[in-house]
Protein backbone atom coordinates (compact mmCIF):
# COMPACT_ATOMS: atom_id res chain seq x y z
CA UNK A 271 0.00 0.00 0.00
CA UNK A 272 1.25 3.50 -0.86
CA UNK A 273 2.22 5.46 2.14
CA UNK A 274 -0.02 8.46 2.76
CA UNK A 275 2.11 11.59 2.37
CA UNK A 276 3.05 13.33 5.60
CA UNK A 277 0.99 16.48 5.05
CA UNK A 278 1.60 17.89 8.50
CA UNK A 279 5.27 17.93 7.72
CA UNK A 280 4.66 19.64 4.37
CA UNK A 281 2.54 22.34 6.00
CA UNK A 282 5.28 23.05 8.50
CA UNK A 283 8.02 23.09 5.88
CA UNK A 284 6.09 25.34 3.49
CA UNK A 285 5.12 27.75 6.22
CA UNK A 286 8.63 27.78 7.58
CA UNK A 287 9.91 28.73 4.12
CA UNK A 288 7.43 31.51 3.65
CA UNK A 289 7.39 32.78 7.20
CA UNK A 290 11.07 32.64 8.05
CA UNK A 291 11.53 32.21 11.78
CA UNK A 292 8.08 33.46 12.84
CA UNK A 293 6.63 31.29 15.61
CA UNK A 294 3.18 30.56 14.11
CA UNK A 295 3.67 28.24 11.14
CA UNK A 296 0.09 28.83 9.98
CA UNK A 297 0.33 32.59 9.82
CA UNK A 298 -0.05 32.85 6.03
CA UNK A 299 -3.17 30.71 6.03
CA UNK A 300 -5.37 32.66 8.42
CA UNK A 301 -8.28 34.72 7.08
CA UNK A 302 -7.71 38.46 7.01
CA UNK A 303 -10.32 38.91 9.76
CA UNK A 304 -8.01 37.18 12.22
CA UNK A 305 -5.35 39.88 11.88
CA UNK A 306 -7.02 42.02 14.52
CA UNK A 307 -7.43 39.07 16.91
CA UNK A 308 -4.82 39.60 19.58
CA UNK A 309 -4.97 38.78 23.28
CA UNK A 310 -6.43 41.74 25.13
CA UNK A 311 -4.36 43.54 27.71
CA UNK A 312 -6.83 42.25 30.30
CA UNK A 313 -6.12 38.65 29.32
CA UNK A 314 -2.33 38.92 29.32
CA UNK A 315 -2.55 40.47 32.78
CA UNK A 316 -4.48 37.61 34.33
CA UNK A 317 -1.50 35.40 35.15
CA UNK A 318 0.34 38.19 36.96
CA UNK A 319 -2.69 39.69 38.65
CA UNK A 320 -3.85 36.37 40.07
CA UNK A 321 -0.75 35.93 42.24
CA UNK A 322 -1.97 36.09 45.86
CA UNK A 323 0.42 38.85 46.90
CA UNK A 324 -0.91 41.16 44.17
CA UNK A 325 -4.05 43.20 44.89
CA UNK A 326 -5.84 42.91 41.59
CA UNK A 327 -7.96 45.90 40.69
CA UNK A 328 -7.80 44.58 37.12
CA UNK A 329 -10.38 41.82 36.69
CA UNK A 330 -14.09 42.44 36.28
CA UNK A 331 -15.27 39.12 37.71
CA UNK A 332 -18.60 39.35 39.51
CA UNK A 333 -18.26 38.51 43.19
CA UNK A 334 -20.60 35.55 43.54
CA UNK A 335 -19.38 34.49 46.97
CA UNK A 336 -22.71 35.66 48.43
CA UNK A 337 -24.79 33.25 46.33
CA UNK A 338 -26.59 30.63 48.48
CA UNK A 339 -24.92 27.52 47.08
CA UNK A 340 -27.20 25.19 49.05
CA UNK A 341 -30.26 26.76 47.41
CA UNK A 342 -28.70 26.68 43.94
CA UNK A 343 -27.55 23.09 44.54
CA UNK A 344 -31.01 21.85 45.47
CA UNK A 345 -32.59 23.71 42.52
CA UNK A 346 -30.15 21.97 40.18
CA UNK A 347 -30.80 18.56 41.77
CA UNK A 348 -34.52 19.10 41.33
CA UNK A 349 -33.94 20.11 37.71
CA UNK A 350 -32.04 16.89 36.99
CA UNK A 351 -34.59 14.75 38.87
CA UNK A 352 -37.73 16.20 37.37
CA UNK A 353 -36.74 17.52 33.93
CA UNK A 354 -33.29 16.06 33.31
CA UNK A 355 -34.17 14.52 29.95
CA UNK A 356 -35.28 17.88 28.54
CA UNK A 357 -32.49 19.83 30.23
CA UNK A 358 -29.82 17.60 28.69
CA UNK A 359 -31.35 17.58 25.22
CA UNK A 360 -30.97 20.00 22.27
CA UNK A 361 -33.38 22.91 22.55
CA UNK A 362 -34.79 25.72 20.43
CA UNK A 363 -32.34 28.02 18.59
CA UNK A 364 -34.20 31.04 19.94
CA UNK A 365 -34.03 29.81 23.52
CA UNK A 366 -36.34 28.34 26.16
CA UNK A 367 -39.88 29.75 25.95
CA UNK A 368 -40.40 30.05 29.72
CA UNK A 369 -37.07 31.80 30.21
CA UNK A 370 -37.92 34.28 27.43
CA UNK A 371 -41.13 35.15 29.28
CA UNK A 372 -39.21 35.61 32.53
CA UNK A 373 -36.69 37.83 30.71
CA UNK A 374 -39.55 40.05 29.54
CA UNK A 375 -40.69 40.42 33.15
CA UNK A 376 -37.18 41.39 34.23
CA UNK A 377 -36.89 43.98 31.46
CA UNK A 378 -40.02 45.71 32.75
CA UNK A 379 -37.81 46.98 35.58
CA UNK A 380 -36.09 49.10 32.91
CA UNK A 381 -39.44 50.26 31.48
CA UNK A 382 -39.28 47.82 28.55
CA UNK A 383 -42.44 46.08 27.39
CA UNK A 384 -41.03 43.42 25.12
CA UNK A 385 -42.63 40.30 23.69
CA UNK A 386 -41.03 36.88 24.38
CA UNK A 387 -41.13 36.23 20.64
CA UNK A 388 -38.65 39.10 20.09
CA UNK A 389 -36.19 37.73 22.65
CA UNK A 390 -33.29 35.50 21.61
CA UNK A 391 -31.38 33.75 24.40
CA UNK A 392 -27.61 33.83 23.85
CA UNK A 393 -24.47 32.34 25.38
CA UNK A 394 -23.86 35.38 27.57
CA UNK A 395 -24.36 38.86 26.17
CA UNK A 396 -20.92 38.41 24.61
CA UNK A 397 -22.51 36.08 22.05
CA UNK A 398 -25.27 38.64 21.54
CA UNK A 399 -22.56 41.17 20.65
CA UNK A 400 -21.03 38.70 18.25
CA UNK A 401 -24.37 37.98 16.58
CA UNK A 402 -25.42 41.60 16.09
CA UNK A 403 -21.99 42.41 14.69
CA UNK A 404 -22.14 39.40 12.38
CA UNK A 405 -25.50 40.28 10.92
CA UNK A 406 -24.85 44.01 10.45
CA UNK A 407 -21.16 44.53 9.76
CA UNK A 408 -19.23 44.22 6.52
CA UNK A 409 -15.50 44.95 6.61
CA UNK A 410 -14.94 48.71 6.77
CA UNK A 411 -18.42 49.58 8.09
CA UNK A 412 -18.43 52.18 10.84
CA UNK A 413 -19.52 51.46 14.42
CA UNK A 414 -19.81 54.44 16.77
CA UNK A 415 -18.72 53.60 20.32
CA UNK A 416 -18.06 55.51 23.50
CA UNK A 417 -14.48 56.47 24.32
CA UNK A 418 -13.48 54.35 26.21
CA UNK A 419 -15.55 51.23 25.49
CA UNK A 420 -16.00 47.61 26.65
CA UNK A 421 -12.93 45.63 25.63
CA UNK A 422 -14.93 42.50 24.70
CA UNK A 423 -17.10 44.50 22.30
CA UNK A 424 -14.06 46.12 20.70
CA UNK A 425 -12.45 42.75 20.08
CA UNK A 426 -15.67 41.45 18.49
CA UNK A 427 -15.90 44.57 16.30
CA UNK A 428 -12.27 44.13 15.30
CA UNK A 429 -12.79 40.49 14.38
CA UNK A 430 -15.48 41.56 11.88
CA UNK A 431 -13.14 44.27 10.53
CA UNK A 432 -15.39 47.13 11.59
CA UNK A 433 -14.04 50.66 11.71
CA UNK A 434 -14.74 51.92 15.26
CA UNK A 435 -15.20 55.67 15.62
CA UNK A 436 -15.00 56.69 19.27
CA UNK A 437 -17.18 59.40 20.79
CA UNK A 438 -16.20 61.47 23.77
CA UNK A 439 -17.80 60.92 27.18
CA UNK A 440 -17.82 63.08 30.26
CA UNK A 441 -18.99 62.35 33.80
CA UNK A 442 -22.53 61.95 32.43
CA UNK A 443 -21.61 59.47 29.73
CA UNK A 444 -21.80 59.95 25.98
CA UNK A 445 -21.78 63.64 25.00
CA UNK A 446 -24.70 64.29 22.59
CA UNK A 447 -22.96 67.14 20.71
CA UNK A 448 -19.94 64.94 20.05
CA UNK A 449 -22.30 62.24 18.74
CA UNK A 450 -23.85 64.75 16.32
CA UNK A 451 -20.40 65.81 15.12
CA UNK A 452 -19.22 62.22 14.66
CA UNK A 453 -22.31 61.30 12.63
CA UNK A 454 -21.80 64.38 10.47
CA UNK A 455 -18.14 63.73 9.87
CA UNK A 456 -18.56 60.01 9.05
CA UNK A 457 -21.46 60.81 6.71
CA UNK A 458 -19.45 63.60 5.03
CA UNK A 459 -16.65 61.15 4.39
CA UNK A 460 -19.12 58.94 2.48
CA UNK A 461 -18.99 56.04 4.92
CA UNK A 462 -21.93 54.11 6.35
CA UNK A 463 -22.65 54.04 10.09
CA UNK A 464 -24.13 50.65 10.93
CA UNK A 465 -24.85 51.29 14.60
CA UNK A 466 -24.05 53.14 17.80
CA UNK A 467 -22.84 50.81 20.57
CA UNK A 468 -23.54 52.20 24.03
CA UNK A 469 -23.51 51.07 27.69
CA UNK A 470 -25.80 53.64 29.34
CA UNK A 471 -25.69 52.22 32.90
CA UNK A 472 -22.60 52.02 35.15
CA UNK A 473 -20.35 51.91 32.16
CA UNK A 474 -17.58 49.37 31.68
CA UNK A 475 -14.88 50.72 31.96
CA UNK A 476 -15.81 54.35 32.70
CA UNK A 477 -18.24 53.84 35.61
CA UNK A 478 -20.54 56.66 34.40
CA UNK A 479 -24.31 56.66 33.76
CA UNK A 480 -26.36 58.58 31.19
CA UNK A 481 -28.94 60.89 32.82
CA UNK A 482 -32.53 60.67 31.46
CA UNK A 483 -32.39 63.90 29.44
CA UNK A 484 -29.29 62.73 27.58
CA UNK A 485 -31.00 59.43 26.77
CA UNK A 486 -33.83 61.35 25.13
CA UNK A 487 -31.40 63.56 23.21
CA UNK A 488 -29.30 60.61 22.01
CA UNK A 489 -32.43 58.81 20.83
CA UNK A 490 -33.54 61.93 18.92
CA UNK A 491 -30.13 62.33 17.28
CA UNK A 492 -30.13 58.69 16.17
CA UNK A 493 -33.71 58.91 14.95
CA UNK A 494 -32.91 62.00 12.86
CA UNK A 495 -29.75 60.45 11.40
CA UNK A 496 -31.33 56.99 11.04
CA UNK A 497 -28.68 55.28 13.19
CA UNK A 498 -29.43 51.96 14.88
CA UNK A 499 -28.53 51.65 18.59
CA UNK A 500 -27.11 48.60 20.37
CA UNK A 501 -27.86 49.15 24.07
CA UNK A 502 -25.66 46.86 26.18
CA UNK A 503 -27.01 46.68 29.72
CA UNK A 504 -25.49 43.99 31.93
CA UNK A 505 -25.26 46.26 35.01
CA UNK A 506 -28.62 48.10 35.00
CA UNK A 507 -29.97 46.30 38.09
CA UNK A 508 -26.80 47.01 40.08
CA UNK A 509 -27.41 50.67 40.95
CA UNK A 510 -26.50 51.79 44.48
CA UNK A 511 -29.03 54.59 44.90
CA UNK A 512 -31.81 53.92 42.41
CA UNK A 513 -33.62 51.05 40.79
CA UNK A 514 -32.83 50.21 37.19
CA UNK A 515 -32.70 53.38 35.02
CA UNK A 516 -35.16 53.60 32.14
CA UNK A 517 -33.66 51.93 29.09
CA UNK A 518 -33.30 53.63 25.70
CA UNK A 519 -35.21 50.62 24.34
CA UNK A 520 -38.19 51.56 26.53
CA UNK A 521 -38.77 54.60 24.30
CA UNK A 522 -38.00 53.15 20.88
CA UNK A 523 -38.70 49.54 20.03
CA UNK A 524 -37.69 49.78 16.36
CA UNK A 525 -34.33 51.55 16.55
CA UNK A 526 -32.84 49.98 19.68
CA UNK A 527 -31.55 46.43 20.08
CA UNK A 528 -31.25 45.69 23.79
CA UNK A 529 -28.71 43.22 25.25
CA UNK A 530 -29.05 41.77 28.74
CA UNK A 531 -27.27 39.19 30.85
CA UNK A 532 -27.59 37.05 33.98
CA UNK A 533 -23.80 37.15 34.50
CA UNK A 534 -23.80 40.02 36.99
CA UNK A 535 -27.18 39.48 38.65
CA UNK A 536 -26.87 35.69 39.07
CA UNK A 537 -23.67 33.98 37.91
CA UNK A 538 -21.52 34.19 34.76
CA UNK A 539 -20.78 30.45 34.71
CA UNK A 540 -24.22 29.64 33.29
CA UNK A 541 -23.42 31.83 30.28
CA UNK A 542 -26.94 33.08 29.72
CA UNK A 543 -27.68 36.44 28.13
CA UNK A 544 -30.20 37.73 25.61
CA UNK A 545 -31.17 40.19 22.91
CA UNK A 546 -34.48 41.94 22.46
CA UNK A 547 -34.71 43.00 18.83
CA UNK A 548 -37.34 44.10 16.28
CA UNK A 549 -39.00 41.04 14.79
CA UNK A 550 -37.14 41.00 11.44
CA UNK A 551 -33.77 41.40 13.14
CA UNK A 552 -34.66 38.69 15.64
CA UNK A 553 -35.17 36.23 12.78
CA UNK A 554 -31.69 36.95 11.45
CA UNK A 555 -30.20 36.69 14.95
CA UNK A 556 -31.69 33.24 15.46
CA UNK A 557 -30.36 32.05 12.08
CA UNK A 558 -26.92 33.40 12.95
CA UNK A 559 -27.05 31.78 16.40
CA UNK A 560 -28.11 28.43 14.97
CA UNK A 561 -25.20 28.48 12.56
CA UNK A 562 -22.74 28.94 15.40
CA UNK A 563 -24.14 26.98 18.38
CA UNK A 564 -27.36 25.29 17.10
CA UNK A 565 -29.05 26.32 20.34
CA UNK A 566 -28.04 27.89 23.64
CA UNK A 567 -27.44 25.23 26.33
CA UNK A 568 -30.82 23.96 27.56
CA UNK A 569 -29.37 23.00 30.95
CA UNK A 570 -28.09 26.51 31.69
CA UNK A 571 -31.30 28.16 30.57
CA UNK A 572 -33.48 25.87 32.65
CA UNK A 573 -31.19 26.32 35.64
CA UNK A 574 -31.53 30.11 35.39
CA UNK A 575 -35.26 29.79 34.89
CA UNK A 576 -35.57 27.54 37.93
CA UNK A 577 -33.46 29.95 40.00
CA UNK A 578 -35.76 32.84 39.07
CA UNK A 579 -38.82 30.87 40.16
CA UNK A 580 -37.38 29.06 43.17
CA UNK A 581 -35.33 31.77 44.83
CA UNK A 582 -35.82 35.37 45.92
CA UNK A 583 -33.56 36.59 43.10
CA UNK A 584 -34.56 40.22 43.61
CA UNK A 585 -33.44 39.95 47.24
CA UNK A 586 -30.18 38.43 46.02
CA UNK A 587 -29.63 41.35 43.61
CA UNK A 588 -30.26 43.72 46.52
CA UNK A 589 -27.57 41.88 48.52
CA UNK A 590 -25.16 42.15 45.56
CA UNK A 591 -25.86 45.88 45.32
CA UNK A 592 -25.07 46.37 49.02
CA UNK A 593 -21.85 44.40 48.72
CA UNK A 594 -20.68 46.33 45.64
CA UNK A 595 -21.66 49.64 47.23
CA UNK A 596 -19.46 48.90 50.25
CA UNK A 597 -16.55 48.14 47.90
CA UNK A 598 -17.20 51.24 45.80
CA UNK A 599 -17.17 53.34 48.99
CA UNK A 600 -13.90 51.78 50.08
CA UNK A 601 -12.29 52.59 46.74
CA UNK A 602 -13.56 56.18 46.53
CA UNK A 603 -12.56 56.92 50.14
CA UNK A 604 -9.08 55.51 49.58
CA UNK A 605 -8.68 57.46 46.33
CA UNK A 606 -9.85 60.68 48.03
CA UNK A 607 -7.41 60.12 50.91
CA UNK A 608 -4.34 58.89 49.09
CA UNK A 609 -4.09 59.87 45.44
CA UNK A 610 -1.70 62.70 44.63
CA UNK A 611 -3.00 65.95 43.22
CA UNK A 612 -3.55 65.98 39.47
CA UNK A 613 -5.11 62.50 39.46
CA UNK A 614 -8.79 62.35 38.50
CA UNK A 615 -11.43 59.64 38.68
CA UNK A 616 -15.09 59.00 38.05
CA UNK A 617 -17.59 58.36 40.87
CA UNK A 618 -19.78 55.40 39.88
CA UNK A 619 -23.32 55.10 41.22
CA UNK A 620 -23.51 51.38 40.38
CA UNK A 621 -21.65 48.56 38.66
CA UNK A 622 -18.02 47.55 39.09
CA UNK A 623 -15.62 50.22 37.79
CA UNK A 624 -13.79 53.48 38.41
CA UNK A 625 -11.95 55.17 35.55
CA UNK A 626 -8.84 56.95 36.75
CA UNK A 627 -6.74 59.45 34.82
CA UNK A 628 -3.15 60.09 35.86
CA UNK A 629 -1.49 63.48 36.15
CA UNK A 630 -0.38 64.94 32.84
CA UNK A 631 2.74 63.31 31.39
CA UNK A 632 2.25 59.89 33.05
CA UNK A 633 1.55 56.73 31.08
CA UNK A 634 -0.54 53.99 32.73
CA UNK A 635 0.75 51.25 30.46
CA UNK A 636 4.39 52.17 30.97
CA UNK A 637 3.74 52.35 34.72
CA UNK A 638 2.17 48.88 34.98
CA UNK A 639 5.37 46.82 35.54
CA UNK A 640 6.27 49.14 38.41
CA UNK A 641 2.76 48.77 39.85
CA UNK A 642 2.89 44.98 39.65
CA UNK A 643 6.29 45.05 41.35
CA UNK A 644 4.56 47.06 44.07
CA UNK A 645 1.89 44.29 44.18
CA UNK A 646 -1.08 46.07 42.64
CA UNK A 647 -2.62 45.53 39.19
CA UNK A 648 -5.03 47.50 36.98
CA UNK A 649 -5.95 47.57 33.32
CA UNK A 650 -4.28 50.34 31.29
CA UNK A 651 -6.72 52.60 29.47
CA UNK A 652 -5.42 51.75 25.99
CA UNK A 653 -7.20 48.35 26.23
CA UNK A 654 -10.51 50.19 25.95
CA UNK A 655 -9.82 52.13 22.76
CA UNK A 656 -9.75 50.87 19.22
CA UNK A 657 -7.29 53.59 18.22
CA UNK A 658 -4.44 53.56 20.76
CA UNK A 659 -5.72 56.43 22.90
CA UNK A 660 -6.21 56.24 26.66
CA UNK A 661 -2.61 55.80 27.79
CA UNK A 662 -2.97 58.26 30.67
CA UNK A 663 -5.93 56.36 32.12
CA UNK A 664 -6.70 53.03 33.76
CA UNK A 665 -9.69 50.94 34.82
CA UNK A 666 -9.92 50.07 38.51
CA UNK A 667 -12.40 47.33 39.50
CA UNK A 668 -13.76 47.22 43.01
CA UNK A 669 -16.13 44.28 42.49
CA UNK A 670 -13.95 41.42 43.66
CA UNK A 671 -11.44 42.27 46.45
CA UNK A 672 -12.58 42.91 50.02
CA UNK A 673 -12.81 46.56 51.16
CA UNK A 674 -9.55 46.09 53.15
CA UNK A 675 -7.72 44.76 50.07
CA UNK A 676 -9.12 47.60 47.98
CA UNK A 677 -7.73 50.19 50.45
CA UNK A 678 -4.39 48.43 50.45
CA UNK A 679 -4.38 48.26 46.65
CA UNK A 680 -5.08 51.97 46.32
CA UNK A 681 -2.36 52.73 48.90
CA UNK A 682 0.15 50.79 46.79
CA UNK A 683 -1.08 52.40 43.59
CA UNK A 684 -0.81 55.91 45.06
CA UNK A 685 2.83 55.17 46.01
CA UNK A 686 3.59 54.14 42.44
CA UNK A 687 1.93 57.24 41.02
CA UNK A 688 3.95 59.43 43.38
CA UNK A 689 7.18 57.68 42.35
CA UNK A 690 6.30 58.18 38.68
CA UNK A 691 5.65 61.84 39.29
CA UNK A 692 9.04 62.19 40.97
CA UNK A 693 10.72 60.42 38.06
CA UNK A 694 8.91 62.64 35.63
CA UNK A 695 9.96 65.73 37.52
CA UNK A 696 13.57 64.50 37.35
CA UNK A 697 13.67 63.20 33.77
CA UNK A 698 10.80 64.91 31.92
CA UNK A 699 7.41 63.79 30.65
CA UNK A 700 6.77 60.70 28.55
CA UNK A 701 4.70 61.14 25.41
CA UNK A 702 1.05 60.14 25.93
CA UNK A 703 -1.87 59.96 23.56
CA UNK A 704 -5.07 61.33 25.04
CA UNK A 705 -8.32 62.65 23.78
CA UNK A 706 -10.46 65.20 25.56
CA UNK A 707 -13.37 64.12 27.77
CA UNK A 708 -12.93 61.54 30.54
CA UNK A 709 -9.19 61.26 29.87
CA UNK A 710 -8.36 64.93 30.13
CA UNK A 711 -10.73 66.35 32.72
CA UNK A 712 -11.06 69.96 33.69
CA UNK A 713 -8.57 70.82 36.45
CA UNK A 714 -11.22 71.04 39.20
CA UNK A 715 -12.77 67.64 38.44
CA UNK A 716 -12.05 64.75 40.78
Ligand SMILES: Cc1ncc(COP(=O)(O)O)c(C=O)c1O
Pocket residue numbers: 330393394395396397420422469474502504530531532533538542543
Ligand atom coordinates in the same frame (compact mmCIF):
# COMPACT_ATOMS: atom_id res chain seq x y z
C1 LIG B 1 -20.50 45.92 29.02
C2 LIG B 1 -20.44 44.44 28.95
N1 LIG B 1 -21.09 43.81 27.96
C3 LIG B 1 -21.08 42.48 27.86
C4 LIG B 1 -20.37 41.70 28.75
C5 LIG B 1 -20.37 40.20 28.57
O1 LIG B 1 -21.04 39.56 29.60
P1 LIG B 1 -21.59 38.09 29.52
O2 LIG B 1 -21.17 37.50 28.21
O3 LIG B 1 -21.01 37.37 30.68
O4 LIG B 1 -23.09 38.22 29.60
C6 LIG B 1 -19.66 42.31 29.78
C7 LIG B 1 -18.85 41.50 30.73
O5 LIG B 1 -18.09 41.98 31.51
C8 LIG B 1 -19.71 43.71 29.90
O6 LIG B 1 -19.07 44.37 30.88
